[in-house]
Amino acid sequence: MTIKPAKTMTLSDIARLAGVSESTASRALRDNPVINAQTRQKVQQIAADHQFKVNATARSLRTQKSHTIAVIILFDAKTQQAITDPFLLDILGVIADELTRQGYDMLLSTSKTTDKDWRSYYFDSKRADGLIVIGQGEHDERVEQLSDAGVPFVVWGAATGTERFPVIGSDxxxxxxxxxxxxxxxxxxxxxxxxxxxxxxxxxxxxxxxxxxxxxxxxxxxxxxxxxxxxxxxxxxxxxxxxxxxxxxxxxxxxxxxxxxxxxxxxxxxxxxxxxxxxxxxxxxxxxxxxxxxxxxxxxxxDTHAGGKLLVAQLLSRINGGKAASQLLPVKLIERQSSLRKE
Amino acid sequence: MTIKPAKTMTLSDIARLAGVSESTASRALRDNPVINAQTRQKVQQIAADHQFKVNATARSLRTQKSHTIAVIILFDAKTQQAITDPFLLDILGVIADELTRQGYDMLLSTSKTTDKDWRSYYFDSKRADGLIVIGQGEHDERVEQLSDAGVPFVVWGAATGTERFPVIGSDxxxxxxxxxxxxxxxxxxxxxxxxxxxxxxxxxxxxxxxxxxxxxxxxxxxxxxxxxxxxxxxxxxxxxxxxxxxxxxxxxxxxxxxxxxxxxxxxxxxxxxxxxxxxxxxxxxxxxxxxxxxxxxxxxxxDTHAGGKLLVAQLLSRINGGKAASQLLPVKLIERQSSLRKE
DNA sequence: CAGCATATTGCAATCGATTGCAATATAGCC
DNA sequence: GGCTATATTGCAATCGATTGCAATATGCTG
Structure with a gap:
């Protein structure tokens, strides 16, 4: 039984239909163990029947978590090209998919037009819970400021072992x-x-x-x-x-x-x-x-696939109270015609 | 004078510092003409000094607008490749930059892992004000459902002039x-x-x-x-x-x-x-x-540059109460060695 | 000074979900 | 049945920005 809602339903509507309070409905939808199994089942069924989706902005405001990660592509100021252009699509795809699997949305922007102060724009205004920067450019000051601010972020770039923030990248x-x-x-x-x-x-x-x-x-x-x-x-x-x-x-x-x-x-x-x-x-x-x-x-x-997954894993670890560490990914030589001389 | 805030400031803090109410501070920051110029200037200066950024989730909840556009890349189910792969980076970059200029954030996801019901996920839960779908695939049912739901979205694909929703694409x-x-x-x-x-x-x-x-x-x-x-x-x-x-x-x-x-x-x-x-x-x-x-x-x-801009323009027009129409973009033959025979 | 029109400001409510804590219900034991 | 412990639920407050409408202030005219 799927009922097409005439207008966007709120949790309040679901609660009324289930004959419980909004707080009970909320807890039931989130599998809170203090809610009786029968009540939980009833509320979840009604929500499913109505294709109910919690209002993400209301949730974010209350919980102080946006469940969103911002990805910024750092462009070279001169060529307006990203150093990662060759595999950018691959890595973005992996990041997007992995974030979706972990229940996060992904914001994308480029360093060309982004507000100068990423901490302020993304963290202070509660747009994102964390940041992934793709590329290091020529020691971009904005990345240093993120580090100073102590906000959760990771960078795809050259992990030298000496940087003050977590960098994931190929060896x-x-x-x-x-x-x-x-x-x-x-x-x-x-x-x-x-x-x-x-x-x-x-x-x-x-x-x-x-x-x-x-x-x-x-x-x-x-x-x-x-x-x-x-x-x-x-x-x-x-x-x-x-x-x-x-x-x-x-x-x-x-x-x-x-x-x-x-x-x-x-x-x-x-x-x-x-x-x-x-x-x-x-x-x-x-x-x-x-x-x-x-x-x-x-x-x-x-290995952009492993790289994308690692970026997400490290960042989410950091967001959830754990650590995020720099890491080098193995590379592989692919031999083809351009270098293979006949003996 | 730039003061580094010890914690995230709220509008309430700014209002207190300016000696006005929160509603006045809010109106002043948004250039509401009912606010006296002197008051407006004072509030804006204090906000700038503190690098204050409005809490985006609070604003979204109150205004019922997220100022966010979701972009979904449609992959071919068989090859897991996007038909638009060749210029996807270009078009994404243009869209991202144009949205930023218009004061919007951009969510990115792929059709591989996205929730089945885009209307519910993006619109009902207030995650996005509009949707850009990149690619048409083989008549994806999810795109048809968007059309049925009457939500604002545009598609990059093949504009045939017969589709029930706005499609932007090359001729x-x-x-x-x-x-x-x-x-x-x-x-x-x-x-x-x-x-x-x-x-x-x-x-x-x-x-x-x-x-x-x-x-x-x-x-x-x-x-x-x-x-x-x-x-x-x-x-x-x-x-x-x-x-x-x-x-x-x-x-x-x-x-x-x-x-x-x-x-x-x-x-x-x-x-x-x-x-x-x-x-x-x-x-x-x-x-x-x-x-x-x-x-x-x-x-x-x-012309992916024009395409990206047009996608954004048409979608924002629709969101702001106007119309969004399908459009064909001109193409150009680029003659190079692979076809130029000597007479 | 009083009255009127307009400018400016602030109160209070609202948005919708979540959660602390108190109230109520239930189960088990004596 | 009474008492205690635990399970379950709901009230009310909260998050932070915005906005309708009323209150207040200001300026002008007679």
Whole structure:
């Protein structure tokens, strides 16, 4: 028996229909054990019959909990691109689904237009119980203020172990080391690094690049690190203009993202440089297209699924009185045509 | 003078500091013209000094407006992929930014885990004032129910002019016609269509494909329409298995999305088929990578920026008592290497 | 000064759910 | 039946902002 309500019902209507007080109806709907089982069943049945939903704003006001998490995507001020663009949809989807499962709603906004003071906007006005920031940018002051305010939040970014707030992210250093070690194993002697190290995550990838070179007894050359924005266009232009101007010969490129790598690849192919025979290429992110470009791109895969779940788990732990800790997620090298030379 | 509050302030605190009643303080903060300018200024200054933010839940309860819009991303039940994946980030970003500008918050969820009854969950419980659904899927029943309920919502999808609710979307038919007309102009004689016409948007693209053929005096062959999921992988496999099995010779492919096109391209290149000389290829969406694959992909660009803005504008118009109408957005053919044959 | 019109402000109620504590009901034991 | 312990329920207050309407203040005119 499903009755279509003519107007939005309130708990008061349900209570009246059940012949109990509003407080009893409220407790019954929330499975409060002090309510007799028969009463509880009756109230819940009536509510179900009427597709009754508690007024979320009334509940939030009374309980001082919104059951809402705000997610802010941090954009790079210069390119208006998120460093996490490649897998942003994946991670957002996981976060959204996981929050829904935990009984939370998810607010989404971007750093482009968000109010300057996140603490005030989200916490003081009771819009959200917690915050997930996607990306670290170049040490955004607003993130530091959140930390100062002691509000519950977590960040997807580069977990260095030294930050004052919980950061979840892939092991960028390890991923880069895997990539460059692989290029060396393919016989590459001189490898360029395309990526903007002013971003912590990319800085960690550069450290991993250096780790791999040093482990092979090769001294890293500073001029082989080329700051590159996170777009295929930047990768294309940088490869065109910088790689073949003053750097000398290269036989490898480690690009800090797949987008950069694809732009680089196009520049290489246009110059008639055979990939990977003459120059081997590795990206980072394993975007959907990486397997389907020609040649397919070797890349480092981040576990965005685990990342999204972990962000939610850590934040909810913090909200519920527990702790939230930084954590590094494992990465995996995905070998494809762009770097696999025939022996 | 910025004073850091020791605890969350309420309007009551601000009123006390200003020496006025709460109702005066409330009216002053909202620029109500019945309040004297001097009083208004005083209250607003004190609020600013304390970084005061009105409690959003209290306001929502009293005003019966949440100032929140829920955005639901509709996933294809089979592939767990959104048809709008290629430009979803773009459109979400525009929607988020535009809503922020209009003083609204944006909730995000996906159709994978959302409560079955959107009217009940979002409207009855006062979580949102309106709904934006991204994607139409295969005539999702939940969208029909929204229409029955008469709640304010808009959909990004295929505006056919016959739907009972406002749909904003690109002119898919026109876009496909442009693409196929272009392929014909490049000398293609037999063109396959890769896309799943069970989706309204793709169905419209197929109509445009047929329009172009008929305008050229060519009778469309049903067997050249191949249902293909919205992934590069599906495009790759379909092109491998179907195109070169029983279809006879082809010299053109119109793929209903860039992802499909890229998969198809890889399959063609692997077979040593020269693109576009032997077989010309056009996609749809103009994703970021389309310009940077090799050869770069000719595609149809959708104006997601205008689309996002229009979705918000139409929905807010509806919420504020006005009308919301379906609208078709213009598309543009972006000619690149994958279809440009040398004369 | 009185009267009238308008500006300004504050009281009190409201929104709808939740919860502390007191009142009432129920069950068990002597 | 009376007493005690426990179960169950309901009253009333609360959350914090907003707003209708009445009260009060102010300005102008005769």
């Amino acid at each position: 960028n250093r390890q991923g880069a080391q895997l990539a460059v070690t692989h290029l060396l194993a393919q016989g590459c002697k001189r490898i360029a690094f395309l990526g903007d190290i002013r971003h912590t995550e990319i800085e960690m990838r550069y450290l991993g690049y250096q780790d791999a070179l040093q482990a092979a007894g090769i001294k890293p050359e500073a001029k082989l690190q080329l700051n590159t924005d996170f777009t295929a266009q930047a990768g294309y232009l940088q490869t065109q203009q910088a790689l073949f101007g003053e750097l000398g010969s290269l036989d490898g490129i480690f690009a800090a993202s797949d987008a950069i790598a694809m732009g680089a690849m196009k520049a290489l192919l246009e110059r008639g440089i055979k990939v990977p025979q003459q120059l081997a290429l590795v990206g980072f992110d394993d975007i959907a297209m990486s397997a389907y470009c020609t040649p397919s791109l070797t890349t480092v895969k981040q | 898919n038919r026109q876009g496909a016609q442009l693409a196929v007309t272009h392929l014909l102009a490049q000398g293609c004689k037999r063109i396959a269509f890769l896309g799943d016409i069970r989706h309204t948007e793709i169905e419209m693209r197929y109509l445009g494909y047929q329009d172009a053929l008929q305008a050229a005096g060519i009778k469309p062959e049903a067997k050249l329409q191949l249902n293909t999921d919205f992934t590069a992988q599906a495009g790759y496999l379909q092109t491998q298995q179907a195109l070169f099995g029983e279809l006879g010779s082809l010299d053109g492919i119109f793929a209903a999305s860039d992802a499909i096109a890229m998969g198809a391209m890889k399959a063609l290149l692997e077979r040593g088929i020269k693109v576009p000389q032997q077989l010309a290829l056009v996609g749809f969406d103009d994703i970021a990578m389309s310009a940077y694959c090799t050869p770069s992909l000719t595609t149809v660009k959708q």
